[in-house]
Amino acid sequence: MSVSLxxxxxxxxxxxxxxxxxxxxxxxxENQVVEDHLVLARRLARRYRGRGVADDDLEQVARLGLLQAVRRFDVDQGPFIAFAVPTILGELRRYFRDHAWVVRPGRRIQEVQAAATRARDDLRSELAREPTTAEVAVAIGRPVTEVSEADTVSGAYAPRSLDAPTPGGDLSLAQSWGQEDPNLALAEDLATVGPAIRALDERDRHLLRLRFGEDRKQKDIGDELGISQMQVSRRLTAVLARLRDAVDDTPIAS
Structure with missing residues (x-):
């Protein structure tokens, strides 16, 4: 980034x-120096657009970094611009690290992500192109897998809305995810039949528990209750009919 001599x-x-x-x-x-370099701060802030932070907020953070650079600069240490640029970028990165996460990842991932961002900025200027993940990993001395993992959390700054449309489709993200639980209908049935079962006497509830709760055969149930298999079948038919009638008579909530 050039600044006139x-x-x-x-x-x-x-x-x-x-x-x-x-x-x-x-x-x-000092304020005069700040005003002279506001364009520089604005250009550096633009590097971080599209990450879930308003442009005005980014520019304010960049200006704060510029002010810090002005106040901390030692005129015996070299060009001001060489000190101001990393100071402003550092302030922007700290802001994202500390304030801009919607879903905050672990500290290790945050550190790798911050180091990768700094390395990309340096390599982009050095190589005059976008660096690869492998090149970034070498630059920060971390495995490629860690850099790739850190790259995936960039979406935590500004996750997509569930109402956003899917690429090439009319459905929203929320509509395209998941599926209807096949047990929902069962849950509704249980909620409806529950009161009817509780209204039965203990004898009939025990019969239902043996047949459907324990999945016992009618002959086994008859042996336990001291009745014939035919009597078990008739009693089950009568109990189920009463339950069916009770459910059919249940008013539907509006």
């Missing part, structure tokens, strides 16, 4: 002069 010289002169003045005059000179 005149602006660099002016910034160094203003900041050198600011160190020798009282607080009020020093603040005025």
């Amino acid at each position: 005149d602006l660099e010289e002016q910034s160094r002169r203003l900041l050198t002069e600011a160190r020798t003045h009282r607080p009020q005059e020093r603040e005025r000179l």
